[in-house]
Amino acid sequence: MKLIIQIPCYNEETTLGSVLKELPKNIEGISKIETMIIDDGSTDKTIDIAKKHKVTYIVAHRGNKWLGNAFRSGISKALSEWADILVNTDGDNQYPGKYIETLLQPILRGESDIVMWDRQTASIEHFSVLKKFFQWLGSLLVRILSGTTVPDSVSWFRAYSRESLLRLNITSDFSYAVDTLVQAGSKKIHVSHVPITTNKPTRPSRLFSSMWQHMTQTLSILLRVYAMYHPMKLFFSLASVFFVLGTIWVIRFLYYYLTIDGDTGKIQSLILSGAFLTIATVFFALGIIGDLIAKNRKLIEDNLYINKKMYYNKK
Numbered sequence: 369m370k371l372i373i374q375i376p377c378y379n380e381e382t383t384l385g386s387v388l389k390e391l392p393k394n395i396e397g398i399s400k401i402e403t404m405i406i407d408d409g410s411t412d413k414t415i416d417i418a419k420k421h422k423v424t425y426i427v428a429h430r431g432n433k434w435l436g437n438a439f440r441s442g443i444s445k446a447l448s449e450w451a452d453i454l455v456n457t458d459g460d461n462q463y464p465g466k467y468i469e470t471l472l473q474p475i476l477r478g479e480s481d482i483v484m485w486d487r488q489t490a491s492i493e494h495f496s497v498l499k500k501f502f503q504w505l506g507s508l509l510v511r512i513l514s515g516t517t518v519p520d521s522v523s524w525f526r527a528y529s530r531e532s533l534l535r536l537n538i539t540s541d542f543s544y545a546v547d548t549l550v551q552a553g554s555k556k557i558h559v560s561h562v563p564i565t566t567n568k569p570t571r572p573s574r575l576f577s578s579m580w581q582h583m584t585q586t587l588s589i590l591l592r593v594y595a596m597y598h599p600m601k602l603f604f605s606l607a608s609v610f611f612v613l614g615t616i617w618v619i620r621f622l623y624y625y626l627t628i629d630g631d632t633g634k635i636q637s638l639i640l641s642g643a644f645l646t647i648a649t650v651f652f653a654l655g656i657i658g659d660l661i662a663k664n665r666k667l668i669e670d671n672l673y674i675n676k677k678m679y680y681n682k683k
């Protein structure tokens with residue numbers, strides 16, 4: 369069993385050294401541990417630090433391509449280098465390397481394909497009450513939409529089996545955290561989680577400038593990926609809301625029209641219901657078209673899985 373520990377880095381010269389020093393050198397059940405950084409166009413000494421610490425693979429992007437693309441480059445390299453398990457951790461020393469062994473256990477036992485770290489956000493001291501509430505709400509929404517049971521959906525510290533890497537197709541350039549979970553739920557990739565504590569922050573997030581930006585970006589990615597994998601559920605739910613509203617207003621019109629001797633004074637209700645029912649029809653149509661496209665995507669992804677397996681396993 370070969371493990372590759374990957375660290376996407378964007379200007380992490382101050383903390384990368386301590387992250388690398390903390391990584392485990394031996395883990396029971398793992399015959400080889402290798403390290404990899406994906407340098408996403410850093411302008412500081414990130415690469416020099418990686419070389420100094422004898423990182424096994426340095427994947428360098430020309431310019432800043434964002435985290436989703438860095439993760440994709442990492443997956444590709446890990447598959448080429450025959451990783452059986454890939455662990456992703458941050459370059460800002462947010463996640464204690466000593467817990468990697470714990471993170472791997474569900475995969476080593478053959479129980480899971482993706483293992484997430486659960487930061488237990490409710491007990492993190494430096495999180496405000498508002499941040500804890502939104503973390504809880506966001507993770508609840510991700511659980512509902514992805515059909516997984518993860519308590520902490522946006523942490524980067526995760527372990528992936530080779531099989532899950534072959535199955536996942538990252539389409540988000542920016543943050544892939546919820547993208548992977550919706551896909552895992554839809555593709556029946558087993559996801560589990562282990563509760564571990566977090567290090568104190570070494571610097572503010574580089575990905576998100578504020579909590580609001582984090583929330584809006586993540587929500588937008590979540591809805592887009594959900595629409596990709598479950599278009600019928602999404603658009604039929606929206607259509608149903610407008611269908612019910614339209615029906616209520618048309619019933620109101622008919623009630624007055626039929627009971628109060630041809631009263632046509634409620635014509636506004638009829639116009640409103642016409643608009644609602646038209647919107648409902650558009651959403652129903654989008655659901656059906658989306659479903660047809662999603663079926664094609666499934667076939668394409670099945671094909672991609674076979675191609676990736678042949679390509680990487682031959683290498």
Ligand SMILES: Nc1nc2c(ncn2[C@@H]2O[C@H](COP(=O)(O)OP(=O)(O)OP(=O)(O)O)[C@@H](O)[C@H]2O)c(=O)[nH]1
Pocket residue numbers: 375376377378379380406407408432433434435438439457458459460462524569571572573574575576
């Ligand atoms: N490849 C790439 N990596 C990035 C980029 N921005 C941040 N990173 C890396 O992605 C990891 C996560 O970034 P952080 O800034 O720690 O974001 P975060 O973990 O969501 O935020 P915190 O929870 O506040 O730490 C780090 O290892 C960064 O170096 C980027 O544009 N491209």
Ligand SMILES: [Mg+2]
Pocket residue numbers: 458460462573
């Ligand atoms: Mg971080």
